[in-house]
Amino acid sequence: MKKHYAITLAVLLFFGFQAKAQDPVIQNIIKEAEENSQLKYLGHELLDGIGPRLVGSPQMQQAHEWAVAQFQEWGIEARSEQWGEWRGWDRGITHIDMVEPWVRSLSGMQLAWSPSSPAGGASGEVIILPQLGDDETFEDWLPNVKGKYVMISAPQITGRPDYNWEEFATEESFEKMKEERGVVEAEWQVRVRRTGKGRRELPQALEEAGALGIITSYWSRGFGANKIFSAYTKTVPTVDLSLEDYGLLFRLAESGKKPIINLNAQSKETGVVPTFNTIAEIKGTEKPDEYVMLSAHFDSWDGGTGATDNGTGTILMMEVMRILKEVYPNPKRTILVGLWGSEEQGLNGSRAFVEDHPEMMPKIQALFNQDNGTGRVVNISGQGFVDSYEYLGRWMSKVPSTITREIETDFPGNPGGGGSDYASFVAAGVPAFSLSSLNWSYFNYTWHTNLDTYDKIVFEDVKNNAILTAIMVYMASEEDEMVSKERRIPINRRTGEPTDWPAMRSPTRKGGIEQ
Structure with missing residues (x-):
């Protein structure tokens, strides 16, 4: 059955390649991404200008304010939604000197x-x-x-x-x-x-x-x-x-x-501070109460500046919103982006959004999440949705083959139970997909490390991801009907036995605060 799905996708991609150049919106998405990319600007402002975004830190708050202002500058409605509170902490200097021997x-x-x-x-x-x-x-x-x-x-x-x-x-x-x-x-x-x-x-x-x-x-x-x-x-x-x-x-x-050292490590407790998700939207014209979502976590650990985890996912989704506002300003469905807080402590921002907006979950056509580094997208799983091979295949068929040729797919796949924010939505029955990228030595060199900085970004790969994602969102928005949300019983890959669909989990809404 999996081979049949692979053949179906290949056929869809072939015939899509014949037709995609005829769609002016897709042509304009590619042109805008290629000729007017804002990725380097966004990366500099976020990573160099603001820095790491540890939940509860002043930089996290500054990042939310910056993103809202940037969306609004592009003519996109944006807001920050509070979902909890966290222990506030402000990093100062660390200076360590060995003085003996x-x-x-x-x-x-x-x-x-x-x-x-x-x-x-x-x-x-x-x-x-x-x-x-x-x-x-x-x-x-x-x-x-x-x-x-x-x-x-x-x-x-x-x-x-x-x-x-x-x-x-x-x-x-x-x-x-x-x-x-x-x-x-x-x-x-x-x-x-x-x-x-x-x-x-x-x-x-x-x-x-x-x-x-x-x-x-x-x-x-x-x-x-x-x-x-x-x-x-x-x-x-x-x-x-x-x-x-x-x-x-x-x-x-x-x-x-x-050996004797002198250690001067300065930091400041700032009390209990609010935690937010930043939400931006381009309102739909025909079906404003149905949604296509973009997703990335906004927070980071603070050894480096959180460039590939998840600055690249953040600027990717911001760039996609900018491109779509420019070339597709009146979408059929409402296009939302969620920049989530406190993913690193347990998907808390996205879990809070799912829990706080239950009425929206059945109305989400599809969600696209990117988290794991700066590389070009090379893997997409159907997350256990039975018909995902059909609609994802059709949407991907409109993307230039130079971008899709290395993407491996797994249909229908198994639902993700954790790892990144798409899993919060999968648990709620939303067709939510991880745009999994080439790792560029991610786990050794940048994942949660002191080296996760601007210079590690491969902007050409992120640009290609912006084209892929923008076209997929456009296609999902233009779909005549809501896609199938039929799910298959997940299979344990180790035992081959059926298991349960991932359960929804509540977020930690008071983090690092002694009760």
């Missing part, structure tokens, strides 16, 4: 929602979480942390990614390295387990015992790339150090050379 400024940053250092920072010795003997307990050792910084991440035995080893190492040395790495990682897991604390509880126990701060390193298996998430301490700073500098301190401490 020699002087070096270290590369690192505080984790999101980290407490601040004292004004001007604080100096102290760096020590390692110990390997406890059989007759020792973590509680007996804890007094040793008072006035010191404690390293709690496993050391890395190499700073070279595996692909670098594969290119240059002998097969024997590569295998030996992997074996040694496995041993080190396993031993460190035992070391942590013997404290009796989980990853959240361990930093809190150390700070309660008087530690000056917590030092971590979450290497992302790429040169210079570390993942930056949130701190669990409440009174002392938690910082992430680069693999290179973490390794330096670790080796010095391990060999008894007693």
Whole structure:
């Protein structure tokens, strides 16, 4: 059956190619995207001008205000809808200097929602979480942390990614390295387990015992790339150090050379702040109460500037709205874009929209979501909607083959239960599709890392995605009737057994706030 669907799609794409040049709206979409792209401008304003968009931060609020103003400048109605509240936090400087046994400024940053250092920072010795003997307990050792910084991440035995080893190492040395790495990682897991604390509880126990701060390193298996998430301490700073500098301190401490650092990590708690989704719309003329939706999450982690997660998805959807307003200002159906807040903490913005607008869900013709990086779209799944191969195939047939030729499809596919905001709508029975892109080393180098910055954007790929998405939205809007929403029973890919359609889930509406 899947082969039949693939053949059907190929036929649709072939015949569509013959006809698509005759549609002036499609011609104008391509021309506007090619000749008047605003993607670089939008990327600069959002990523360089505003920066990362951690939920609850001033930059997140500034981004919402900027997007509304930008849509309105294009003549598109826009608003920000509050859906909850979050712990407000404003990142300041992080400056880390090793002052003994020699002087070096270290590369690192505080984790999101980290407490601040004292004004001007604080100096102290760096020590390692110990390997406890059989007759020792973590509680007996804890007094040793008072006035010191404690390293709690496993050391890395190499700073070279595996692909670098594969290119240059002998097969024997590569295998030996992997074996040694496995041993080190396993031993460190035992070391942590013997404290009796989980990853959240361990930093809190150390700070309660008087530690000056917590030092971590979450290497992302790429040169210079570390993942930056949130701190669990409440009174002392938690910082992430680069693999290179973490390794330096670790080796010095391990060999008894007693390294000393001065850590100055400044941040500010800003109380409880509102959280929003930004919604913009081009009102439909014939069927204004039916919708075609564009979707991208607006928030990011703040190790970098959130360029490929999800600045590229955001500017893509903004550019599509701009293009459609220019060349298709009177759509048959209302075209909506949702720029969601707090996706990174559990799809909260999109789940809130679904929960707050139940009357809209049956009236959404289709939703297109983009999240996973800067690359050209290469995969679209039917998300378990039985007839998705037919209407998505027809719509894609109008897109230039230079854009669609590398796209693999999976019809009808299985519904996505999470991962990005389209899943919030799939759970509500909306034909919502993920425009999944080529990864460009996304998971190692930019996903949630300190390297997720403007320079990693491949604008030609994003432009092609804008053409694809704008044409798909146009076609969905012009469809005579609402598409079929018939669903198939999902199949567990591992067992081959039927399972349940994903359930709708409520958002976290009070995030990081102690109840």
